[in-house]
Structures are given as structure tokens and as C-alpha cells.
Amino acid sequence: GENVEQHPSTLSVQEGDSAVIKCTYSDSASNYFPWYKQELGKRPQLIIDIRSNVGEKKDQRIAVTLNKTAKHFSLHITETQPEDSAVYFCAASRGGANSKLTFGKGITLSVRP
Amino acid sequence: EAGVAQSPRYKIIEKRQSVAFWCNPISGHATLYWYQQILGQGPKLLIQFQNNGVVDDSQLPKDRFSAERLKGVDSTLKIQPAKLEDSAVYLCASSPVVAAEQYFGPGTRLTVT
Numbered sequence: 001g002e003n004v005e006q007h008p009s010t011l012s013v014q015e016g017d018s019a020v021i022k023c024t025y026s027d028s029a030s031n032y033f034p035w036y037k038q039e040l041g042k043r044p045q046l047i048i049d050i051r052s053n054v055g056e057k058k059d060q061r062i063a064v065t066l067n068k069t070a071k072h073f074s075l076h077i078t079e080t081q082p083e084d085s086a087v088y089f090c091a092a093s094r095g096g097a098n099s100k101l102t103f104g105k106g107i108t109l110s111v112r113p
Numbered sequence: 114e115a116g117v118a119q120s121p122r123y124k125i126i127e128k129r130q131s132v133a134f135w136c137n138p139i140s141g142h143a144t145l146y147w148y149q150q151i152l153g154q155g156p157k158l159l160i161q162f163q164n165n166g167v168v169d170d171s172q173l174p175k176d177r178f179s180a181e182r183l184k185g186v187d188s189t190l191k192i193q194p195a196k197l198e199d200s201a202v203y204l205c206a207s208s209p210v211v212a213a214e215q216y217f218g219p220g221t222r223l224t225v226t
Contacts, residue, residue, distance in 0.1 A: 001171075004155075034214070043204065043217040044156065089155045100169045101146075101215065103155030 002027040004092050006104035013080050014112050021075045021107050023090035032095040033066060033073045038106070039086045047088075048075070051095070080111045115139065117218035119205050125224045131193040134221045138186070138207030144168075146215060147180055147190050148204040156204055162188065195225045 003026040013019045025033075034049035050057045050064045050073065057064050063076040077084055087106045093099040118137040126132050138145050143164050148156035159178065160170040165185040173180070177196070182188040192199055202222050206215040 043219055045217070046214045049214070091155075100158050100161055103157070105153075105155050 002030060002092055002102040004090060004102050004104040006088075006090055006107050008107065009105070010108045010110070012110040012112060015080060015082060017080055019075075019077045019080050019084070019109055019111075021077075021088055021090070021109070022072060023074070023092075023104055024070075024072045025092040025102075026071065027092065027094065028068075028071065029094050030092040032093045032099075032101075033064070034091050034101070035064060035075050036089045036091065036103075037086045038089065044089060077109075080109075082111050082113050085109060085111045117205055117207055117216050119203075119218035119221055121221055122219060123222050123224075125226065126195055128197055128225050129194040131191065132195055132223065133192075134190045134203050134205075134223075136188045136190070136205030136218060138188070138205070139216055142207035142209050142216075143185075144208045144210060145182055145188050146206040146208075147188070148206065150202045150204055150220070152201070159190070192223075195223075197225050199223060200225045 005024050007022050031052035036044040037047045038044040048062050048064050050066050061078045066073040087108050089103050089106045091101045091103045093101045120135050145162045147159045150156045159173045160180045161168040162182045165182045180190045202220040204220045205218040208215045
């Protein structure tokens, strides 16, 4: 089955700096890659996703890049703010009718004011 | 639109007891998921329904866990008997179709003592 790994497990940045979180996956048939943000004690919420027919997607301060050859995708957050502090989960699935989403273990991002 | 509803929000039981969780997905969402999230880890899919049929239950410990979605709307997840290692947050999510954004409920925090 699919195996999704995230690196690093924790990341601390200064407010205003950029943060990059990387994920690798094992199933070459995966073609849907979402990123979820989970604040302490709250539910995961989708912040951005990408499908394998594009290499990059951007939404304001957040972008995701995908390298299908290397089987990795990354979340880029620019101009970080304290409210960006949370756990970020990447996930992958094949996207078909019976596909399931496999999540990574999560990365804790801390933005220092 | 109303979000995914779950109850109860918290539950404390002793090992070998039984417990049931309830989920009401967003209206019109055909796909419903139950995840187990152990502290410090990403959500792990237990079971995925498409309408009232099971799409994937490969990671559901079927000797003690069961789930149903009889009318293709609400769902219940049951654990009988509970073990200490079942202590986790149980998240329900729904999506309009597979491989689309999943909307998570607030979760049920289960503590088994």
C-alpha cells in the first residue's frame, strides 16, 4: 500500500520567513495530493491540493509543488505569520473510485513572533 | 452549510467495555470516512463508505470494530471490547465524491482506562 513520509517532523521559523515542508510517497499510481492544517485541539482542514496533471499550484501565501519522477511534493508558505503555527499533514491517493487517502505523520510548524 | 457532526465529543471507558460513536455527514456527501488519530500521528483510515456500501475497510480491526451506514447518511462506529491502545481521537469526514476535499468533524476523544 501507499506510504507517505514527511520531513522534518518539526520546523521553527521566524515570522515573515518562508517555510517549506516536504513529503515523499511510495505509490507511483498516486495522483491526488492534499495538504491539511490542524490547529491544536481542532479538526484537520484542507488548505491546498494538487493533482498529478500539474506541477505547481498557488493560493495567496501558500503553494504546493509536485515532482512525480522523484515522488515528492512540498508545501511552501511565504511571509509566515504566528497563526500559521499548526500541524501540517500531507496525504496521497490514487484518486479512483475506490481510492483511499493515506496521511503522513504530520509536521509541527512553529512561527516565532 | 452545516458541517460534519459527531457525538459524543469525549468518552472515557474502561477496557473491555463497549462504545459507539455517531456521525452525520454534510448533506449530499456520498462518501463517508472514519479515521483513528493517535496522539502525535496522522489520521489513519479505518473504513470508507460510498453511500451505504463499504469501499475500504482493510485497516479496520474487525474482531472488535464495526461500522455501518444503513441509509447512506448517518454512520455509527462501534468498539467492542475496547483496549487501552484504542485511546485516540476518532474523526469522521465526508466528501461529495472520492478524491475530493474531505470535510472533517470535530472528532470524539476516546480514553480507555
